[in-house]
Structures are given as C-alpha cells and as structure tokens.
Amino acid sequence: MPSLAVVGAGAVGLSVAWRASRAGWSVTVHDPEPMRGASWVAGGMLAPLTEGWPGQTDALELGLASLALWPEFAARLGCPLMTRGTVVVGVDAADAAELDVLAGWLDGHGREVARLTRRELRAAEPSLAQGFRAALDVPGDWAVDNRALLAALSTGVSVVAEQVHDLGALAADQVVVCAGAASGALVPDLPVRPVKGEILRLRVRPGALPPPARTVRGVVHGRHVYLVPRPGGLVVGATTREVGVDREVTVGGVRDLVADAEAVLPAVAEYGVVSVDAGLRPGTPDDLPLIGRLDDRTVLATGHGRNGLLLAPLTAEAVLAELAGTPRDDVACARPGRFT
Amino acid sequence: MPSLAVVGAGAVGLSVAWRASRAGWSVTVHDPEPMRGASWVAGGMLAPLTEGWPGQTDALELGLASLALWPEFAARLGCPLMTRGTVVVGVDAADAAELDVLAGWLDGHGREVARLTRRELRAAEPSLAQGFRAALDVPGDWAVDNRALLAALSTGVSVVAEQVHDLGALAADQVVVCAGAASGALVPDLPVRPVKGEILRLRVRPGALPPPARTVRGVVHGRHVYLVPRPGGLVVGATTREVGVDREVTVGGVRDLVADAEAVLPAVAEYGVVSVDAGLRPGTPDDLPLIGRLDDRTVLATGHGRNGLLLAPLTAEAVLAELAGTPRDDVACARPGRFT
Numbered sequence: 002m003p004s005l006a007v008v009g010a011g012a013v014g015l016s017v018a019w020r021a022s023r024a025g026w027s028v029t030v031h032d033p034e035p036m037r038g039a040s041w042v043a044g045g046m047l048a049p050l051t052e053g054w055p056g057q058t059d060a061l062e063l064g065l066a067s068l069a070l071w072p073e074f075a076a077r078l079g080c081p082l083m084t085r086g087t088v089v090v091g092v093d094a095a096d097a098a099e100l101d102v103l104a105g106w107l108d109g110h111g112r113e114v115a116r117l118t119r120r121e122l123r124a125a126e127p128s129l130a131q132g133f134r135a136a137l138d139v140p141g142d143w144a145v146d147n148r149a150l151l152a153a154l155s156t157g158v159s160v161v162a163e164q165v166h167d168l169g170a171l172a173a174d175q176v177v178v179c180a181g182a183a184s185g186a187l188v189p190d191l192p193v194r195p196v197k198g199e200i201l202r203l204r205v206r207p208g209a210l211p212p213p214a215r216t217v218r219g220v221v222h223g224r225h226v227y228l229v230p231r232p233g234g235l236v237v238g239a240t241t242r243e244v245g246v247d248r249e250v251t252v253g254g255v256r257d258l259v260a261d262a263e264a265v266l267p268a269v270a271e272y273g274v275v276s277v278d279a280g281l282r283p284g285t286p287d288d289l290p291l292i293g294r295l296d297d298r299t300v301l302a303t304g305h306g307r308n309g310l311l312l313a314p315l316t317a318e319a320v321l322a323e324l325a326g327t328p329r330d331d332v333a334c335a336r337p338g339r340f341t
Numbered sequence: 342m343p344s345l346a347v348v349g350a351g352a353v354g355l356s357v358a359w360r361a362s363r364a365g366w367s368v369t370v371h372d373p374e375p376m377r378g379a380s381w382v383a384g385g386m387l388a389p390l391t392e393g394w395p396g397q398t399d400a401l402e403l404g405l406a407s408l409a410l411w412p413e414f415a416a417r418l419g420c421p422l423m424t425r426g427t428v429v430v431g432v433d434a435a436d437a438a439e440l441d442v443l444a445g446w447l448d449g450h451g452r453e454v455a456r457l458t459r460r461e462l463r464a465a466e467p468s469l470a471q472g473f474r475a476a477l478d479v480p481g482d483w484a485v486d487n488r489a490l491l492a493a494l495s496t497g498v499s500v501v502a503e504q505v506h507d508l509g510a511l512a513a514d515q516v517v518v519c520a521g522a523a524s525g526a527l528v529p530d531l532p533v534r535p536v537k538g539e540i541l542r543l544r545v546r547p548g549a550l551p552p553p554a555r556t557v558r559g560v561v562h563g564r565h566v567y568l569v570p571r572p573g574g575l576v577v578g579a580t581t582r583e584v585g586v587d588r589e590v591t592v593g594g595v596r597d598l599v600a601d602a603e604a605v606l607p608a609v610a611e612y613g614v615v616s617v618d619a620g621l622r623p624g625t626p627d628d629l630p631l632i633g634r635l636d637d638r639t640v641l642a643t644g645h646g647r648n649g650l651l652l653a654p655l656t657a658e659a660v661l662a663e664l665a666g667t668p669r670d671d672v673a674c675a676r677p678g679r680f681t
Contacts, residue, residue, distance in 0.1 A: 203592060252543060253610035256599045259592055270593035277614055 002027045005324070006173035008165050008187065010035035012043075012147065012313040013302050014179030015154035016074075020317035021324070022158065029173065032180075033164040036151045039181050040309055042200055042280030044229045044236045045147035047071055047311045050114070050139050051087050051218055055106045059289055059334040064308060066331050067315030068143070074314040075145060078153040083230070086140035087216040088117070088126055090133040092264055096220035097135035104137055114139050128210040129217065130267055144216045144229050147310055168299060177300045177320055182246070182281035184303040188295065192340050193304045195246050195281035199254035200238035201262075202231075203272040210268035219265040226261035228269075235272060237262045250277045282306050292319050292335040293328065300324065301337050342367045345664070346513035348505050348527065350375035352383075352487065352653045353642050354519030355494035356414075360657035361664070362498065369513065372520075373504040376491045379521055380649055382540055382620030384569045384578045385487035387411055387651045390454070390479050391427050391558055395446045399629055399674040404648060406671050407655030408483070414654040415485060418493040423570070426480035427556040428457070428466055430473040432604055436560035437475035444477055454479050468550040469557065470607055484556045484569050487650055508639060517640045517660055522586075522621035524643040528635065532680050533644045535586050535621035539594035540578035541602075542571075543612040550608035559605040566601035568609075575612060577602045590617045622646050632659050632675040633668065640664065641677050 003026055007018045010032035018028045032038075046052075049064025075082045091097040107114040117136040122129065125138065168176050168187060178184055182195035205212060212235040217228045229236040240254045255277055262269045285291060285304040290312060295301050300323050302316050319332040343366055347358045350372035358368045372378075386392075389404025415422045431437040447454040457476040462469065465478065508516050508527055518524055522535035545552060552575040557568045569576040580594045595617055602609045625631060625644040630652060635641050640663050642656050659672040 201592075204589070206589065206591070249544070249546065249613040251546070251610070252541075252599055252602075252612050252614060255595060255614060256603070256610060259596045259599075262592075263596070270591070270596060272592050273589040274592060274595060274617055277617070 003175065004173040006031060006171040006176045007179055008032070008168070008176065009179035009181055009183070010155070010160050011038045011040035011179065011181055012150065012154070012310045013181070013305060013316050014177070015151060015158060016313040016317040017177050017179055017302060017320045018158045019154050020321055024321055028158065030158055030160045031163060031165045031171070032160065033162065035160045035162055036155060039280040039282050040147055040151055042198065042278045043147045043310060044200060044227055044238045045145045045310060046142070046216055046227060046229060047082070047144055048087060048142040048216070049311060050107055050112055050142045051089055051103070052307065053103065053106060055102065057288065061110065063289070063315065063332065063334065064311055067312045070314035070318065071143065078150065080145060080150045080153045083144040083216070085215045086138060087142035087218060088122070088213070089137040089139060089218045089220070090122070090129065090265060091135040091220045092133060093222055094134055095223060099220050100135045100137055107139070113141055126213045126215065126217065128213060128266060128268055130265060142216065145310065146231060150310070175300065175324055176298055177302055179302045181283040181303060181305070181309065184283060188301070191291070192286050193283045193291065196284040196306070197242040197244050197247050197279055198239040198282055199250050199258065199277065199279045200236060201255070201258055201277055202275040203235045203237060203269065204275050205233055205235065206271055206273050209271040213266065217265055219261060221261040221264045224257065224261055226258065226265060228262060228266055234275065235269065237269070246281065248279045248281060250279045254279070286340065290316065290335045291337045292316055292332050293337050294323050295337060343515065344513040346371060346511040346516045347519055348372070348508070348516065349378070349519035349521055349523070350495070350500050351378045351519065351521055352380035352491065352494070352650045353521070353645060353656050354517070355491060355498060356653040356657040357517050357519055357642060357660045358498045359494050360661055364661055368498065370498055370500045371503060371505045371511070372500065373502065375500045375502055376495060379620040379622050380487055380491055382538065382618045383487045383650060384540060384567055384576045385485045385650060386482070386556055386567060386569060387422070387484055388427060388482040388556070389651060390447055390452055390482045391429055391443070392647065393443065393446060395442065397628065401450065403629070403655065403672065403674065404651055407652045410654035410658065411483065418490065420485060420490045420493045423484040423556070425555045426478060427482040427558060428462070428553070429477040429479060429558045429560070430462070430469065430605060431475040431560045432473060433562055434474055435563060439560050440475045440477055447479070453481055466553045466555065466557065468553060468606060468608055470605060482556065485650065486571060490650070515640065515664055516638055517642055519642045521623040521643060521645070521649070524623060528641070531631070532626050533623045533631065536624040536646070537582040537584050537587050537619055538579040538622055539590050539598065539617065539619045540576060541595070541598055541617055542615040543575045543577060543609065544615050545573055545575065546611055546613050549611040553606065557605055559601060561601040561604045564597065564601055566598065566605060568602060568606060574615065575609065577609070586621065588619045588621060590619045594619070626680065630656070630675045631677045632656055632672050633677050634663050635677060
C-alpha cells in the first residue's frame with residue numbers, strides 16, 4: 002500500500018486524507034494543533050456566489066465546481082448542509098451600489114439572484130433590522146457546520162500532533178502540503194501569507210429573537226459582516242487584517258463585529274458570547290489557491306484564503322488525480338507554477 | 342482543636358478560613374467551584390471613596406476600616422497593593438456634575454480629593470482620552486490583583502469542591518456562610534440577591550499605548566466603567582444587571598464595556614482580549630453586608646455586593662470576634678438582624 006503524509010489537519014488536509022484513504026493510500030496527517038486552525042475558527046460558508054466579484058471568474062468557477070461536490074461529500078460524512086441560501090443586505094447607498102454590482106455580475110453569469118423589497122425581506126427574515134437600502138436573495142450559496150465537518154473528517158484518520166519542520170524527514174512515498182497559512186514555512190518562496198480574521202460564536206438566549214434562517218451577509222458602511230446560523234446559535238465574522246502571524250483577538254475587532262452584526266440583526270445584543278477566536282487564512286497574490294504538483298514527491302494544496310471549506314472536496318479530488326498522474330483541467334487556474 | 346466549616350471559597354470565605362486557621366481553628370472550606378465566583382471575576386478595586394455617595398456613610402466607614410487593614414493583610418499574603426490611587430473622569434456635563442457631588446461629599450468627610458485640570462490629568466495619565474469635562478484624583482483608593490490574592494489565601498487551606506445543600510449536614514462545631522450570591526439557597530429568607538456583572542480582561546499588545554498607572558473610573562454619559570491596570574494588561578468592568586442567576590456574558594454587555602472603555606482610553610481598541618467573564622455579586626436591600634451571628638452554630642459573612650475584596654480583612658476579623666463571643670461594634674451596621 003503506498004503511503005501518504007498530509008501536512009495540515011484542517012478542512013483541506015483532512016479531506017485529502019479521507020479521500021486518499023478510500024483510494025487505498027496509507028495516510029498519516031501531521032499538525033501541531035490538529036483541527037484548530039482556520040477551518041476551526043471559520044464560519045462555515047460555502048459561498049462562491051456572494052464571495053464573487055467582477056474579474057474573479059476563475060474563483061467563481063472553482064467554487065461552483067467544488068460546491069457541486071458538496072451534497073454527496075456532506076452526505077457521506079453525515080454532516081448536513083444548510084441549503085436555504087444566503088441573503089445579502091446593504092445599509093447605505095454605497096453599500097446598495099455594491100450589491101448592484103454583485104447582482105449584475107451574478108446575472109451575467111446566469112446565476113440566480115433576486116432583489117428583495119423591504120416587505121419581501123421582512124417576510125423572509127423577520128428578525129433582521131429594517132430600513133436596508135438594498136437586499137438580495139442568493140439561493141445558491143450554502144453553509145455547513147465547520148466544526149462538525151472536521152470531527153466527521155477526522156474519524157478513523159491517523160493524526161500525529163507534531164510540527165513538521167522538514168518535508169524530507171517524513172517517511173512517506175508522497176507528501177501533500179495542506180498547512181494553510183503555515184505552508185510558507187515548509188516550502189521556500191511559496192506565495193502564501195497569513196490574513197488574520199476574528200470571529201464570534203454566540204448562543205441565542207431564552208427570550209431573544211431567533212437568528213435568521215439563512216446565512217446573512219451585510220455590507221455596513223463599506224465593511225463586510227456575515228451571520229451564519231447554527232442550532233441555538235449564531236456565528237458572526239469576520240475581520241480581515243494583514244498583520245502577519247497574529248492569532249490574538251483584539252478589542253477593536255470585537256467592537257467592529259458587534260457593531261456591524263447589530264446593524265444587521267439588532268437582537269444579537271441579547272445573545273450570549275460563547276467564544277471569540279482569531280485565525281489565519283492562507284492568502285495568495287491572486288486570491289486563488291495553490292493546487293498541484295511541486296516536485297516528484299510533493300503536491301501542494303494550500304492558499305485557499307477565505308474558501309478552504311468550500312474548496313475542500315474539489316481540492317481532494319484534484320490532489321488524488323495528481324497523485325494518480327492525471328491532473329484535472331478544472332483546477333488549472335490554481336497550478337502553483339503560475340507565479341514562477 | 343475546635344472545627345470550623347466555611348461555606349464559600351471566595352475572597353471573604355478564604356479570608357475567614359485563613360484568619361481562623363491562624364487563630365487555632367481546624368478549618369474546612371466548601372465550594373462547588375472554589376475561587377471561581379465573584380471574587381475571581383472581579384476587577385480588584387479597594388475603593389471605599391470612589392464607590393461612595395451621599396447617604397452611604399456606613400458603607401464608607403466600613404470600607405475605610407477594612408482598607409486600613411489591607412496593607413498588613415496584603416503584606417502577610419505577599420500580594421502587593423497598587424497604591425497610586427484612583428482617577429475619576431466625567432465625559433459630559435451631567436457626568437461632571439456627578440463628580441462634583443462625589444468630590445463634595447468626600448471633602449465633607451475630610452477625605453483627600455483633588456480636582457484635576459486637563460493639563461494635570463494629561464501629565465498624570467497621558468494615555469487617557471482628552472476633552473473630559475471633569476477629572477478627580479482620589480489617592481486613598483487602591484487596587485489588588487484579586488486572582489493573585491485568591492491564590493495566596495488558598496495556600497494551605499483545606500478546600501472541598503462540593504456543593505453544600507444543608508448546613509446541618511456539615512460536621513463542624515461552627516459554620517460560617519460566605520457563599521455570596523448563593524447564600525440565599527442555604528439560609529431561608531436571607532435578603533441576598535444576585536447582581537450580574539460582566540468584565541473584560543485584556544492584554545497590552547506590542548506597540549499599543551500603555552494602560553494608565555492608576556485605576557481609572559469613568560462616568561460616560563451616565564454609565565460607569567472602571568479600568569484597573571495589571572502587569573501587561575488591563576481589567577475593564579463592569580456591567581450591572583438585575584437578571585437573577587445568569588452567568589453568561591452577553592454581546593450587549595461586551596459592546597457597552599468596550600464603548601465606555603474606549604471613551605476613557607482610546608488605545609484599548611488595540612489591546613488583546615484575554616477573557617470575558619460574568620459573575621454574580623451578592624446584593625442586599627441597603628447595600629451593606631450581612632456580618633454576624635445567625636444562631637448558636639452559624640455566623641453569616643455575605644452580601645458584600647461590589648465590595649467583597651475590600652471588606653474581606655475586616656469581615657474576617659469580625660467573624661473571628663463573633664466566634665470568640667466578642668462581636669465588634671465597628672460592624673454593627675452590618676448585623677443580619679436589621680432586616681427582621
């Protein structure tokens with residue numbers, strides 16, 4: 002049985018490990034803090050559409066290709082998807098203009114997007130604030146409980162809780178680097194940088210208005226916030242800070258998240274605080290991941306930025322194809338060689 | 342050796358236990374969550390002066406009597422006091438009027454209080470915001486690291502981590518009830534109620550302006566906030582909510598603390614969030630504690646409200662005097678019988 006070392010026990014690494022195990026590889030996953038990186042901190046959106054923006058067609062197509070794999074992926078893992086879609090709201094006129102750009106671009110790509118009147122928004126999500134300048138319904142974007150996913154993916158996988166400093170020291174026939182923001186320390190000159198994000202996990206307290214049924218994204222005076230419902234709770238994210246390796250939640254980050262969440266869902270003030278966390282997204286210069294072969298023994302699957310969960314099933318398929326010597330064309334835009 | 346059961350491992354209970362052990366009692370402390378109640382959550386202010394208000398002369402005198410015991414108490418425990426005093430700032434005209442009332446009342450009681458000009462405030466505490474309508478320097482109010490105090494007090498004390506449901510079941514010659522907000526469940530008809538408070542513990546991040554050298558209390562558009570410095574950090578408290586037994590931090594509580602702290606110390610936005618906690622102060626109808634004998638076997642030492650840490654050394658002395666059959670006159674205002 003050929004052996005595979007996967008470096009990184011996040012959504013991408015564990016998906017690769019899970020998929021490779023089913024394909025007959027003997028897999029070991031290495032991570033100093035298994036399942037506690039960006040995938041753990043994340044909100045769990047699977048949102049190629051509302052993450053989209055003019056000019057980012059490659060990202061849209063990658064995301065849609067992976068989203069198409071999600072229903073079967075989630076079903077096999079016993080991890081239910083939240084498929085009621087996503088609502089996007091804009092607070093002021095400039096925020097509304099941003100929604101117009103997004104809606105026009107999605108229309109142009111033939112994706113379903115509906116402009117909601119205030120009355121329609123109120124009917125769809127009665128607990129939201131009133132008076133938004135614009136609202137969209139994007140039924141094609143979903144969400145998943147990322148922590149439940151990590152738990153499901155890790156079942157039966159061999160995980161070694163140690164830091165890998167040297168890929169050459171790993172005793173395996175093939176190595177896949179899925180170390181997210183830490184990948185740059187393992188592979189010289191890799192164009193992956195940490196992009197800090199802060200996030201709140203909240204509990205709905207008795208008597209408080211319930212959270213929305215759908216994921217809600219808000220553009221609040223130019224700043225972005227998302228609210229992802231969970232059973233009995235809500236995840237509110239996320240700040241975006243280019244501050245290097247820094248996993249400490251700041252007072253200012255919490256302040257901004259709370260202010261923007263309250264602008265979208267006033268009842269959030271009455272919710273309980275379960276945790277505040279920060280994570281490091283693995284950013285790349287063109288906001289596309291790095292998926293493909295680096296050398297005879299090493300495959301890269303990193304740099305997924307905000308979209309590691311969304312892209313995990315497609316990335317796992319692409320890595321398996323690469324290991325089999327038959328690279329997939331549909332991830333060609335993510336080839337690592339594009340920067341050299 | 343006579344035996345003593347102390348119910349409650351907070352600042353008051355542990356102080357009683359520590360003092361009684363030194364007086365020759367065999368002491369056992371009972372608490373389902375030792376050292377994790379209101380004393381743990383607290384900010385650590387020892388502030389009879391800036392907690393004062395016209396009409397609350399008994400509370401002032403109790404507090405000053407206990408504060409006078411603190412230097413020796415702290416020295417014996419190896420727990421340093423922060424004795425640079427307290428600065429009080431008021432943001433708007435009504436807040437300034439509140440400071441005037443406080444200053445006039447302290448003046449009238451012969452306590453040292455100085456009105457600071459903006460220039461003087463800036464010289465004393467340069468990292469504070471500018472433009473306050475009023476500022477006071479109250480050198481007589483101090484602070485202590487409450488968690489270090491609890492650790493010091495618990496050294497060598499026998500603590501049983503179990504809930505006491507029935508005082509009669511305790512195998513001890515005498516029993517002291519120091520169970521704070523939980524005391525009402527142990528003693529029928531005790532006029533003690535929980536008063537929820539939320540608090541933030543912060544870390545000063547590299548590059549951020551340092552915290553103030555003194556404790557700073559702010560009156561911010563009628564709301565009270567305090568900032569208590571710690572080595573490398575800052576404690577920001579506290580909300581006050583009459584919501585029964587509820588130890589969950591709310592989004593709105595965090596929002597208010599952060600907003601008010603930023604109004605006093607703008608740099609706080611750059612600090613890191615170490616923890617957010619909520620605790621239950623033991624409130625009484627007249628805001629004075631309940632210290633004294635309940636029956637032949639039971640002494641009460643509870644209901645200390647916001648002032649459990651401040652009043653711990655005096656309370657311990659008063660309980661020991663009660664156990665010795667020689668009640669102290671200087672805690673007469675706290676006698677439990679006053680409500681019956």
